Amino acid sequence: MSPDVGLIGSEAELLAIARAMEELAAEQYAELAEAFAVSCNSDAADAFRELADGQKPHVAEFPPLTGPAPAVLPWGDKDPEIADPGAVHYLMWPWHVFDLALRHQRKSLVFFEEIATRSDRPDVARTARALALREQDHVAAMQARRDAAPIPPEDWDDDPDPPNWDM
Amino acid sequence: MSGTNCALTYTAKDYKSDTKPVWCPGCGDYSVLSSITKAFADLNLEPHKTSVVSGIGCSSRIPAYTTTYGFHSIHGRALAVGAGLKLARPDMTVLVAGGDGDGFSIGGNHFLHACRRNVDMTYVVMDNRVYGMTKGQPSPTTEPDWDASAMAPPGGTGMTPFNPLAIALAAGANFVARCFSGDPNGTAAVIAEAIKHPGFSFVAVMSPCITFREEQREWKNVVRPSPVESTTDAAQAAKRLMTDDGFNMGILYRGHRTPYSPKGAGQASLADLEAEFAL
Numbered sequence: 001m002s003p004d005v006g007l008i009g010s011e012a013e014l015l016a017i018a019r020a021m022e023e024l025a026a027e028q029y030a031e032l033a034e035a036f037a038v039s040c041n042s043d044a045a046d047a048f049r050e051l052a053d054g055q056k057p058h059v060a061e062f063p064p065l066t067g068p069a070p071a072v073l074p075w076g077d078k079d080p081e082i083a084d085p086g087a088v089h090y091l092m093w094p095w096h097v098f099d100l101a102l103r104h105q106r107k108s109l110v111f112f113e114e115i116a117t118r119s120d121r122p123d124v125a126r127t128a129r130a131l132a133l134r135e136q137d138h139v140a141a142m143q144a145r146r147d148a149a150p151i152p153p154e155d156w157d158d159d160p161d162p163p164n165w166d167m
Numbered sequence: 168m169s170g171t172n173c174a175l176t177y178t179a180k181d182y183k184s185d186t187k188p189v190w191c192p193g194c195g196d197y198s199v200l201s202s203i204t205k206a207f208a209d210l211n212l213e214p215h216k217t218s219v220v221s222g223i224g225c226s227s228r229i230p231a232y233t234t235t236y237g238f239h240s241i242h243g244r245a246l247a248v249g250a251g252l253k254l255a256r257p258d259m260t261v262l263v264a265g266g267d268g269d270g271f272s273i274g275g276n277h278f279l280h281a282c283r284r285n286v287d288m289t290y291v292v293m294d295n296r297v298y299g300m301t302k303g304q305p306s307p308t309t310e311p312d313w314d315a316s317a318m319a320p321p322g323g324t325g326m327t328p329f330n331p332l333a334i335a336l337a338a339g340a341n342f343v344a345r346c347f348s349g350d351p352n353g354t355a356a357v358i359a360e361a362i363k364h365p366g367f368s369f370v371a372v373m374s375p376c377i378t379f380r381e382e383q384r385e386w387k388n389v390v391r392p393s394p395v396e397s398t399t400d401a402a403q404a405a406k407r408l409m410t411d412d413g414f415n416m417g418i419l420y421r422g423h424r425t426p427y428s429p430k431g432a433g434q435a436s437l438a439d440l441e442a443e444f445a446l
Contacts, residue, residue, distance in 0.1 A: 035193075039189075039192055084349075085197060090378070163379065164303050164317065
């Protein structure tokens with residue numbers, strides 16, 4: 001995914017976009033936490049809740065003067081930070097949850113690195129570099145969190161009472 | 168809810184109720200719910216002047232998840248309920264929602280005649296090509312050779328799938344569009360356009376069932392924005408549909424038929440109604 005760098009007109013706009021990414025990710029993780037709680041996978045629900053709560057300090061890190069998110073976002077409908085809801089599985093383990101978050105944080109890192117490289121506005125490029133460095137920390141922390149989670153067995157998605165049963 | 172004393176400004180969250188969806192994790196219907204509430208917010212619709220009406224099925228649970236007025240009605244009859252509501256209360260925005268089985272099989276006849284009647288309301292169908300709530304039977308839009316479910320006949324139904332857009336267009340719908348749940352912002356924009364458009368608006372949303380149709384996870388890799396703009400020419404829209412592979416997203420047709428409005432609709436006083444039903 002290549003961000004439309006031309007749509008980012010100022011440092012303030014980039015910060016607003018970056019904060020919107022964190023906020024939207026928090027909403028998405030909270031929604032998935034609720035979905036997994038309803039479907040009785042409490043381990044995955046707790047992991048998604050942890051991710052949602054973990055986004056809050058990320059949002060709080062932005063300067064108070066960061067403006068509202070712009071109407072047009074440079075990634076279109078493919079926000080790199082937001083977990084793809086179609087990528088979840090009803091039997092997924094916390095390891096999968098953190099791995100999913102890690103994949104998306106890596107995409108965010110690439111996103112900011114691309115802006116830093118390609119923007120012809122020095123203030124935007126400088127801020128994008130700072131955001132990329134920040135994202136590197138998030139990636140490292142998420143990788144540690146995933147690696148600390150129990151590794152699922154190979155048959156993690158075997159369901160003795162599958163929704164789509166065989167005759 | 169936020170805003171001033173003079174004019175409230177609603178956000179998408181204002182239209183989401185505290186009831187948590189019971190859809191499977193990863194179901195496309197979560198995104199459609201978000202798109203509908205976002206469309207309501209974009210149009211700043213007043214919740215007490217907005218109704219969501221549904222039939223039966225997974226997607227038809229949607230009225231419970233919104234803060235507008237809602238009516239979780241009976242199987243296949245949501246359009247009749249929605250039309251009645253709109254005719255009795257023309258000041259209300261009526262959105263009818265449901266799935267492909269509810270709308271095209273049990274409610275197939277209502278669908279045809281709702282398109283013909285052209286009441287000013289919006290019909291959003293979350294199409295996953297399967298009856299999910301009842302564990303995976305083929306629906307009218309299921310591919311003829313699909314037999315991955317034990318609930319499907321070996322080799323599939325062998326039946327030509329229902330083509331909702333073509334049928335809506337042929338039956339007289341005044342606005343026809345197709346969206347993908349994986350594009351919630353794009354879907355919200357189309358739903359908002361559908362609500363604004365006078366007459367009967369039909370929005371088919373491809374919404375994957377990740378439990379019974381796991382292969383639909385691949386939809387996100389094959390859908391694409393339609394290469395052409397919408398048309399006001401029904402013949403041209405029909406021609407496009409004949410060469411369409413089902414994965415072009417966007418507004419296909421914007422008609423200009425006058426919405427149905429029977430003389431005297433919504434005009435009866437309570438006293439008149441009481442007199443009519445007096446024994």
